[in-house]
Amino acid sequence: MPCKVLVLAEHEGGAVAGITYELLGMAHRVAGEMGWAPAEIKALLIGSGIAGAAAEIAARGAAEVIVAEGPAVQGYTGDAWHRVVEAVAKSESPEMVLFGHTPNGWDVAPLVAAGLGVPLATECSAIARESGAFRFSRKAFNGKFVQVIDLGTARPLLATMQKGAAPAFSAATRGRVRPVPAGVGEADLRARFVEIKKGQAGAVDLTQAAIIVSGGRGLGGADKFAVIRDLAQALGGQVGASRPVTDMGWLPHEHQVGSSGVTVSPKLYIACGISGAIQHIVGMRGSGYIVAINKDAEAPIFGVADVGVVGDLFEIVPALTKAVKEAKG
Amino acid sequence: MKSLVLVKQVPSADSPFRLNSSGTWIEEGNLTFGLNDYDRYALEALLKLKDAGKVAEVVALTVGPERAATVLRTCLATGADRAIHVKDAALEGSDPLSLAKVIKAAIQGEGFSLIMAGLQADDDNYGQIGPLLARLLDRPSATAAMGLELRDGTTVRVEREMENNRLLVVDLTLPAVITVQTGINEPRYASLKGIMAAKKKEIRTVALKDLGLDAAEVGGRAARLRTVRLASPPKGKGAEILKGPADEIARELVKRIREKTGVI
Ligand SMILES: Cc1cc2nc3c(=O)[nH]c(=O)nc-3n(C[C@H](O)[C@H](O)[C@H](O)COP(=O)(O)OP(=O)(O)OC[C@H]3O[C@@H](n4cnc5c(N)ncnc54)[C@H](O)[C@@H]3O)c2cc1C
């Protein structure tokens, strides 16, 4: 069966990652629009000890799961993965190859693009037909704009898809599993997977906090964090932060909320001087009640907040601290 | 060991961002520009290795218009040894794969063992140039480095940032291309002495014809990745916005927090 859409499956030690089903959901949506048969949707699974994962993916969206197994692809390296993806893309000649916009999907997709000599759209939130062509929507300028791009007539079209871009495919399918040789020998590789390890851990555990007051780059310096600490203290909560704050060493890494920090779900989350980049939002949108204080009325943080104040945090936050103390008596 | 850092000049985050008249990019006239944040961390990673005596030379390269020379000067003042400026009007609007081809041509014969770039540029956020270049050079690469260690003259160990506060550790055989995530180190600033010293350092400017490349292949006109339009992001459900003097707003907030969460 020919292949129209090829999806690069992701897994962790054989457990299928959720993004895989979202990519399959996107693949089915695109195929539906184009009148492509569901039988032309395939997934590529790379690794070792992945028989169970292959069966699951075949039962949930992929008409065929191409399985490349072997010692050289046991742990992720771009060097090994791109060879497999390129080889399969060449033999299957799909119209489109979808990757997750995940640390490894984003790592390997450009390698494949350069290898195949085709353009790539990264961090896409949507794929749509427009004027007879596929158009890929993504954010640019750190979320200040949505950029719609066209990749021209070269095939395959390559895209990395943001999490949440499409609902996960959930219907039952009866796909088949087809092993292929990984085609990569350890001796060919110039990269060696060593291990996956925990990042730095600290004394604070924000995941358990009921109240979090977070500060962002808008604070302007480590010395300015007193206003955030005072409010957190008055509320009996913890101090959180966006990435630039921990990058610049204003606070230790364990305070970082977001995709590369911690995911929190307090009853109350107060974001001060935080713009609301997607990588921050994914870490805090599960909070019960969200307050945003930002001087920019257009800041995306107001899109996820329940209540917002457009203004200078250095006026609002101390006033709030005072009001909290008064209310508590 | 010779090393290269790829740098890009991008609009500063506090610039006024407005759409241009055709709605395909931002209006550049009223922007202020600076060195891409990620690239400052990439440069620092190399300067650290140079301080430690593990890297002999740090070269900075940018592809960009005349104004982009400023970021090369910043790199030189911060400690880079020399710079390469690829400048050609035909490159305006070139797509990432073409840019990577241009960079490959510009460093041919240099023999860089370690090539660093930012994980992404703060304007387009593509996150492509580093690995594209690696593949064109047929060398290994790793993205989103949060740790970097030269094991010996032949191997570099990279700690790549994964989700949920984990790191993937990978060893690459040199030459290799590594992109850097913010927070990997603490970038230094140019000292007065550095700024003075930079005046004597070389910035070599090259055009497409010097590289033997054809604008019809790598120029903006030939771009296959093309921006159709840029638009403001869709508004979410949107917060209720409180207005008034700070102390009144504060009392309103307390009231709502009390009603909605019961934590006060
Ligand atoms: C792979 C990857 C992973 C990432 N992981 C994370 C992560 O886990 N967590 C995370 O947070 N980010 C993460 N980021 C970074 C993210 O993309 C944003 O760059 C970051 O969240 C921005 O932080 P910020 O909102 O504090 O800064 P900015 O975006 O610079 O926003 C600062 C805000 O402060 C406001 N402001 C300034 N002064 C004042 C004032 N006086 N009063 C009120 N408001 C003021 C401004 O209007 C602005 O909205 C990641 C990025 C990548 C590429």
Ligand SMILES: Nc1ncnc2c1ncn2[C@@H]1O[C@H](COP(=O)(O)O)[C@@H](O)[C@H]1O
């Ligand atoms: N025009 C350019 N000149 C030199 N380096 C660049 C250029 N564009 C991007 N880069 C490098 O590639 C990284 C990623 O950029 P991008 O792929 O555009 O997100 C940047 O952080 C730079 O290190």
